[in-house]
Amino acid sequence: MGYLKTIDKDSVRDLLSSLFGKPCVVAKExxxxxxTKGMYVRGRFxxxxxxxxxxxxxxxxxxxFSGAAIAMLPPGGAEDAVDEKELSGTLEDAYSEVxxxxxxxxxTEGRPxxxxxxxxxxxxxxxxMEAKESTLFRVxxxxxxxxxxxxxxx
Amino acid sequence: xxxxxxxxxxxxxxIVRRAxxxxxxxxHEVVEACDGKEGLCVYDNESPGLVLSDWNMxxxxxxxxxEKLRADGANVPFVFITTEWTPEQRALATGAGACGLIVKPxxxxxxxxxxxxxxx
Numbered sequence: 207m208g209y210l211k212t213i214d215k216d217s218v219r220d221l222l223s224s225l226f227g228k229p230c231v232v233a234k235e236x237x238x239x240x241x242t243k244g245m246y247v248r249g250r251f252x253x254x255x256x257x258x259x260x261x262x263x264x265x266x267x268x269x270x271f272s273g274a275a276i277a278m279l280p281p282g283g284a285e286d287a288v289d290e291k292e293l294s295g296t297l298e299d300a301y302s303e304v305x306x307x308x309x310x311x312x313x314t315e316g317r318p319x320x321x322x323x324x325x326x327x328x329x330x331x332x333x334x335m336e337a338k339e340s341t342l343f344r345v346x347x348x349x350x351x352x353x354x355x356x357x358x359x360x
Numbered sequence: 361x362x363x364x365x366x367x368x369x370x371x372x373x374x375i376v377r378r379a380x381x382x383x384x385x386x387x388h389e390v391v392e393a394c395d396g397k398e399g400l401c402v403y404d405n406e407s408p409g410l411v412l413s414d415w416n417m418x419x420x421x422x423x424x425x426x427e428k429l430r431a432d433g434a435n436v437p438f439v440f441i442t443t444e445w446t447p448e449q450r451a452l453a454t455g456a457g458a459c460g461l462i463v464k465p466x467x468x469x470x471x472x473x474x475x476x477x478x479x480x
Binding site: 221224225276277278296299300302303306307309310313315319321322 | 369370371372374375378416443444445446447448449463464465467
């Protein structure tokens with residue numbers, strides 16, 4: 207369906223910078239053979255029939271730092287979450303909203319509408335879908351830290 | 361005026377509250393609900409003068425919430441705060457009786473430009 211066609215480092219940077227109200231530095235990286243390796247949170251995106259059409263996978267640092275940034279929480283809490291390898295309730299709720307806003311990137315004109323539904327934390331045993339497209343980004347959120355965000359679409 | 365914020369994300373409800381304050385609407389009382397179903401109860405009990413609602417929510421989504429309000433005869437100004445932004449979604453919202461749509465992520469200016477008519 208080409209859901210990732212218009213997702214590039216600039217569109218990700220612009221959306222996240224606007225969402226957090228602070229600069230983000232985004233760089234594209236090569237998708238690893240096992241996309242779930244090192245990833246902590248899966249976000250699911252479905253079309254209007256409820257069929258899964260796209261996923262995001264993110265590592266714990268991206269989930270924690272972006273969750274803290276959207277909720278304007280101090281970076282210390284996010285750093286603790288990374289150290290303790292566990293996303294707390296508040297950061298989890300906040301990161302869910304980040305995923306919700308990321309759905310904007312999938313919805314460009316001429317493409318079937320899709321929306322964010324649920325997120326799931328590690329262990330992520332597989333990708334859950336046969337991904338035909340994938341794009342991995344390294345994202346630095348100013349004042350918080352750096353993590354990875356992977357987009358997958360069927 | 362009382363403002364009803366409906367969003368399943370507690371974080372987003374607090375972001376909307378903050379945006380209202382930053383946009384200069386901090387003197388208005390705010391009440392909250394976590395989905396359309398709870399929104400209907402809060403609407404009945406609190407009679408808000410403005411509803412700010414997310415679109416995609418569990419239980420009862422924003423569109424169903426708006427349609428139920430209108431079916432019940434409520435003419436309260438209803439603004440979506442949502443990630444939905446395509447012309448098709450805007451047309452759906454307007455057709456169902458929404459009077460505005462603020463797209464996430466939003467700025468203070470975005471909030472003012474839509475809400476000033478009702479809160480200014």
